[in-house]
Amino acid sequence: MKILKYSTFLLTCILSVYTSAQDVTLVKVVEESEAPMISKHIYGHFSEHLGRCIYGGLYVGEESVVPNTAGVRNDIIDALKELQIPNLRWPGGCFADTYHWKDGVGPKDERPTMVNRWWGGVTEDNSFGTHDFLNLCETLGAEPYLAANVGSSTVKEFTEYVEYVLHEGGSPMAEWRKENGREEPWNVKYWGVGNEMWGCGGNMTAEHYADVYRQYATFMTDWTNSDGLFRIASGANVDDYHWTEVLMRDVPKHLIEGVALHSYSFVEWNEKGSSIDYSEEQYFSTMKTALKMDTLVTKHSAIMDKYDPDNTIALVVDEWGGWYEVMEGTNPGFLYQQNTMRDAMIAGTTLNIFNNHAERVKMANLAQTVNVLQAVVLTEGEKMLLTPTYHVMKMYNVHQDAKLLPVEFNSPTYKFEGEELPAISVSASKNESGTVHVSLVNIDAHKKHNINLSLEGLGVKRLSGIILTSDNLQDYNSFETPGAIQPKEFSTIKVKKGIAEVELPPFSVLVLKGE
The missing domain is CATH 2.60.40.1180 (Golgi alpha-mannosidase II)
Known part of the structure; x- marks a missing residue:
């Protein structure tokens, strides 16, 4: 090579x-x-309302015997600070396009429940919502990346979310935020306009989503008058180059700052295999799909170069990592897997690819932070451990905002x-x-x-x-x-x-x- x-x-x-x-x-x-500079945001993370990532992972509640700050585990806070995570994506994933943000603000005992149709059919009580997440990001010193609902929402609901988070005061949503205990806006820069719109976000065609994206992005306002919103379009699934072509061709540059890409590493045949008891054949196959990330980034970047020769639009790989069978005895919908030296290999090679493509790749998010897929942290009751992937991410954080x-x-x-x-x-x-x-x-x-x-x-x-x-x-x-x-x-x-x-x-x- x-x-x-x-x-x-x-x-x-x-x-x-x-x-x-x-x-x-x-x-x-x-x-x-x-x-180019290697953007620190390449080293981002992802936390979805999936399995035990939020509940029983990050968030244990203020009454828990586990030491916590506003319900978030102190040991995880300390670990993520050590990792120097630059940004954190939330609330999904597929969950994002069924999530109605107003259900997760206000008094916790008055919040409605919902059923998480995507991940295990469990009841979501909305006790961890926007305030909890954005306050956590402040504690971590990380930029929040809100993946907002397009699939089952409306332009009105979406833009009211932007207003709630960003408007200083005098607007209905800003005043409601203040009533809920937050005087100042959070100044959120990064916004995902839907998630996997080719699949769980609505099974849309690229052409249809491009029009939907234009509509939503048009009504998004940067109420903080800072350096502008960073709007990220739901991008391609792996090698769907047509999807990227349509977005770059049909969405005006003034409406878009980033295009997403999702690609996971897995065994190439139907059986994903165990996360710990795997053969060399399965390891080799997994690494083959991991290394394909270089081809994916190269080809998607070439399409973007054709429409954006000045490199003003970022390629955002906001879901990547290893995906195997869940650990035996766990809920299949919770995607809980262990993390071995194979995962360290995936992390190291993938981050090298992103670093070497830093001219176009400006942001990425490992899936996911705690207890889901290629997690950096695993918990079991009061216990917490750091995975090999965590250690690779920490070793590599020396590249953040350094020159390639x-x-x-x-x-x-x-x-x-x-x-x-x-x-x-x-x-x-x-x-x-x-x-x-x-x-x-x-x-x-x-x-x-x-x-x-x-x-x-x-x-x-x-x-x-x-x-x-x-x-x-x-x-x-x-x-x-x-x-x-x-x-x-x-x-x-x-x-x-x-x-x-x-x-x-x-x-x-x-x-x-x-x-």
Whole structure:
């Protein structure tokens, strides 16, 4: 795999002679003045009213024996602060297009209930609503991303939501907000105009949704008079390039700031397989779908480039992650799964893809934050643990709002039963203080790979690193052994003649820091 070729013939010759007797991957990191910034919002998260993500996960209620702040678990608040999450998407997902926001404000004991038709048919009591979510985002220092109802709502209900959240005062919705205990508006910038409109949002055609989107977006007003709303259109399902084509062609630029994309990683045949008891065949297949993200982003970006050559509209991958069978004995509609080193591989490679496409990809949201799909946090009663995915996201947060450093390399292959995948994934950045970070992933289930890293011209005097690895691909953190997998210092770095030599163990994630 080659990314943004910049190496000189001379350097290539030198490196080739130096490493000719070794099985190595040559990686060159360069500084390019035209390279984009890696938006911190690529490292966003997603919390839906699904299973135990909100109730029994994030939110336990103020009367819970679990230490909490306004009903939200303190241990999760602390964990997400450590993760430096830049934004949080809510309330869905499919749930968003059946959610009527007025049911979730006002006195909790007066709020109506509803049945969550999408996820398990459970009764939703609306005790966690807009105030709870937006106040949580303030506590976390994260930007809220409201996915608002288009599928079963009206323009009036939608625009009243915007007014409730953003208007300072003197309007009916602003005064109602004040009666409900919030004097100042929340200044929410990011708004999803519906969710999966090709499916659970209404099974619409792209052409029909484009017209619906134009209608809703027209009536959205930025009452705070700040830098404007960031309106995100419900985008394509995986490789539905026609959907992106229609939105870019039919929606005027002044009505749209972002186009979404949803793609999950899974076993390619009908059986999704266990999240912990999987074969190498299932692992290989899952990584194949994960690595397709690069193709998806490339092709959707090419369509967007045709209509938006100035790159004013963002590609927003607001649902991504691994999707397997639920854990045995749990509600099939709750999508609760464990999180192994396979998930760390998905997280590392996907984030590298987003980083390397930072010119167009300006936002993304891992699905989901707690107890659902590829979660970063799992809970069980009063217990809480951090998953391998959490650790990768934390290791990678050094790239947030740093400048992309293009990389060039030819990856060795991970071979399985006659098929091949690139084994190595890399991205790099340089922050304002001049510190360089290089993220490397080896997805090979068996082979270690030697990396020769050239940082010529970047002013790096010393290198340090942190690595996430384990003895077995299927290893995970359990409530009995919550610290089984966690990052460790990586000290086996050799520097010779300006080349850093590192050895990547099988299924490992390494982040190097150059100062």
